Amino acid sequence: MNSEQLPVISQSPIAGRPHKNTGWRLFLQTVIARAYPRVVGQQGEKSWMFFDVLLPLGGVIAYVCVYKAIGAPEDYVGFVVMGGAMTAFWMNVLWSMSSQLYWEKEQGNLALYIMAPNSMMAILLGMALGGMVATTLRALVITIIGSLMFQVQYVVSSYLQLFAVFILAMTALYGMGMMFASMFLLLSREAWHLSNLAQEPVYLVSGFYFPIRNFPFWIAAASSIIPLTLGLDAMRQLAFASGPTLGFISVGIEIGVLAVLCVVFLTAAHFLLAYMEKLAIREGRLTESRR
Amino acid sequence: MDFAIQTEKLSRIYKIRGGKKSEPKSLAALSDINLEVHRGELFGLLGPNGAGKTTLIKVLTTLLAPTSGQAWVAGYDVAKDPEKVRPRINMVSGGESSGYGLLTVRENLWMFSQFYGIPSGEANRRIKQLLEIVGLADRLNTKSSDLSTGLRQKMNIVRGFLTDPEVLFLDEPTLGLDVGASREVRRFIRQWIDENRARTLLLTTHYMVEAEELCDRVAIVNQGKVLACDTPASLKRRLQQDVLFRLETSPLNGVGAEIFQSLPGVRKVTHRPQDGFAVLELILEEDSILSSVVNAMTTANICIINLQKREPTLEDVFVDLVGRSMEEVESSEQ
Ligand SMILES: Nc1ncnc2c1ncn2[C@@H]1O[C@H](COP(=O)(O)OP(=O)(O)OP(=O)(O)O)[C@@H](O)[C@H]1O
Numbered sequence: 071m072n073s074e075q076l077p078v079i080s081q082s083p084i085a086g087r088p089h090k091n092t093g094w095r096l097f098l099q100t101v102i103a104r105a106y107p108r109v110v111g112q113q114g115e116k117s118w119m120f121f122d123v124l125l126p127l128g129g130v131i132a133y134v135c136v137y138k139a140i141g142a143p144e145d146y147v148g149f150v151v152m153g154g155a156m157t158a159f160w161m162n163v164l165w166s167m168s169s170q171l172y173w174e175k176e177q178g179n180l181a182l183y184i185m186a187p188n189s190m191m192a193i194l195l196g197m198a199l200g201g202m203v204a205t206t207l208r209a210l211v212i213t214i215i216g217s218l219m220f221q222v223q224y225v226v227s228s229y230l231q232l233f234a235v236f237i238l239a240m241t242a243l244y245g246m247g248m249m250f251a252s253m254f255l256l257l258s259r260e261a262w263h264l265s266n267l268a269q270e271p272v273y274l275v276s277g278f279y280f281p282i283r284n285f286p287f288w289i290a291a292a293s294s295i296i297p298l299t300l301g302l303d304a305m306r307q308l309a310f311a312s313g314p315t316l317g318f319i320s321v322g323i324e325i326g327v328l329a330v331l332c333v334v335f336l337t338a339a340h341f342l343l344a345y346m347e348k349l350a351i352r353e354g355r356l357t358e359s360r361r
Numbered sequence: 362m363d364f365a366i367q368t369e370k371l372s373r374i375y376k377i378r379g380g381k382k383s384e385p386k387s388l389a390a391l392s393d394i395n396l397e398v399h400r401g402e403l404f405g406l407l408g409p410n411g412a413g414k415t416t417l418i419k420v421l422t423t424l425l426a427p428t429s430g431q432a433w434v435a436g437y438d439v440a441k442d443p444e445k446v447r448p449r450i451n452m453v454s455g456g457e458s459s460g461y462g463l464l465t466v467r468e469n470l471w472m473f474s475q476f477y478g479i480p481s482g483e484a485n486r487r488i489k490q491l492l493e494i495v496g497l498a499d500r501l502n503t504k505s506s507d508l509s510t511g512l513r514q515k516m517n518i519v520r521g522f523l524t525d526p527e528v529l530f531l532d533e534p535t536l537g538l539d540v541g542a543s544r545e546v547r548r549f550i551r552q553w554i555d556e557n558r559a560r561t562l563l564l565t566t567h568y569m570v571e572a573e574e575l576c577d578r579v580a581i582v583n584q585g586k587v588l589a590c591d592t593p594a595s596l597k598r599r600l601q602q603d604v605l606f607r608l609e610t611s612p613l614n615g616v617g618a619e620i621f622q623s624l625p626g627v628r629k630v631t632h633r634p635q636d637g638f639a640v641l642e643l644i645l646e647e648d649s650i651l652s653s654v655v656n657a658m659t660t661a662n663i664c665i666i667n668l669q670k671r672e673p674t675l676e677d678v679f680v681d682l683v684g685r686s687m688e689e690v691e692s693s694e695q
């Protein structure tokens with residue numbers, strides 16, 4: 071047998087050379103491995119029920135009460151429940167994506183990620199995927215509780231489109247998170263403040279709790295840069311009887327814009343990441359700031 | 362050229378951004394380092410705090426760009442071909458807190474193995490095997506946040522060995538470990554390198570014994586420069602013509618060790634005040650010089666409690682090269 075050219079070291083107590091995948095297999099392995107702690111870790115935290123479910127639900131209840139008091143159209147209640155569910159994704163992107171690479175740096179993980187032969191893009195994708203999966207569970211819980219509580223009536227005109235819009239909105243949103251993560255890489259504690267700053271205004275302009283049609287056109291158009299804005303608007307149009315009459319622009323156009331956003335954000339993330347990595351290596355800022 | 366690691370006039374200058382008013386200063390953490398580490402070698406970098414050891418490891422592991430000069434690891438230029446270097450190396454630092462505390466020991470190690478493309482099943486097999494060797498097998502399913510410092514460090518070290526790198530970098534692998542754990546870690550490191558001469562390991566330390574007992578060759582570094590590089594035995598042989606004495610005396614009471622330093626034939630004197638007495642380490646050109654030192658002491662009213670002739674250690678080599686002990690260098694840094 072001369073297929074075994076390598077010296078025989080497999081009997082050694084300290085295991086010999088392992089097989090190592092490269093290329094797309096390595097990429098996929100990296101995505102899954104980095105998603106893993108997200109999925110396992112987030113469920114392990116007992117406090118998630120409170121922060122990730124009860125807080126958004128509180129917002130939902132407050133808005134529903136106001137709408138009932140002022141006699142807003144019945145479907146507004148459903149809009150709010152859906153918006154409340156989607157805020158979970160927004161919070162996840164802000165708190166667990168954007169500032170994440172900064173925490174990874176402090177922890178010492180970032181250097182190990184960069185030193186390994188994987189692609190950093192795979193690390194970010196894994197972070198996004200894991201966050202998305204874990205957050206979907208929360209969003210579902212919010213949707214179910216909210217819908218039962220206020221007896222929301224759904225009239226879905228196209229399940230296929232609804233699903234497509236959701237996926238596109240998620241891809242674009244997490245693409246944006248990946249882009250922010252690269253941008254925040256070289257920031258220190260400011261990353262955290264920036265996230266804090268972005269949380270509330272986005273709730274407002276993205277129309278989490280009311281349709282953006284109520285805004286002047288250009289404000290609505292500008293806030294469409296945040297993928298959840300159009301995603302939410304399109305999902306409302308597709309899932310409620312009065313949705314189409316309260317929508318911002320046609321679902322078709324919204325799908326088109328979302329697709330463009332996906333490409334733009336993911337491409338930007340890719341290039342920014344490469345640039346930031348180079349810069350960090352040049353300036354010696356890949357490791358924690360303490361030492 | 363079959364060097365596992367090679368550097369040529371390697372320098373790294375850090376820009377230090379001070380407050381708003383102060384000018385940005387620059388600090389040469391590495392200056393003109395030339396090193397050649399052979400395949401199969403266990404190579405040590407020995408130096409005090411701030412010597413530049415970690416900086417050198419960062420450059421060699423593609424995490425930091427050199428300011429000038431070049432470095433090759435496993436035959437590839439670290440600055441130009443990092444993607445060629447990375448699959449062939451791994452690095453562990455003492456006291457690192459990598460991974461995720463919520464994951465178990467196995468899960469953390471598995472995650473890192475995936476970033477190197479090791480198939481899941483094989484990774485899990487290796488993790489078990491390695492944990493058994495370091496005596497951590499019973500902690501396979503312990504959350505890594507629940508591990509003690511020593512066990513935690515063993516886990517980190519397993520992470521480095523898991524991918525069986527061609528070149529492994531260990532930055533102060535026994536930092537913060539107790540005597541027993543340090544010994545186990547050192548034994549494991551030695552075993553790993555002895556098993557397969559295709560492996561190369563570079564470690565940094567500021568423990569003299571570690572460099573002396575563990576390493577095939579040692580480079581003594583201080584202030585970003587390599588002062589000497591050889592086997593521990595050859596380094597000590599430089600002092601063979603010299604004689605070394607260790608003296609315990611009554612406190613020097615303000616008399617500086619310099620007065621002995623200036624005596625003819627005295628090469629180096631280091632002084633360490635202890636509780637109620639003083640320790641003087643003398644490097645002399647020959648035995649007979651001792652009498653003039655003893656005379657000088659008598660004149661200064663210092664009495665000798667204990668006197669011992671001894672074999673040179675790497676500590677003495679450091680003193681001979683730098684003029685001060687590593688301890689003195691470190692305390693003067695603050
Ligand atoms: N990112 C950085 N920015 C500025 N200066 C730095 C940076 N990292 C290290 N230094 C400085 O460079 C010098 C060398 O540091 P380095 O960490 O390489 O030393 P070391 O030999 O590893 O020391 P130790 O034994 O304390 O780990 C020190 O003076 C240190 O303060």
Ligand SMILES: [Mg+2]
Pocket residue numbers: 414415416532
């Ligand atoms: Mg160091």
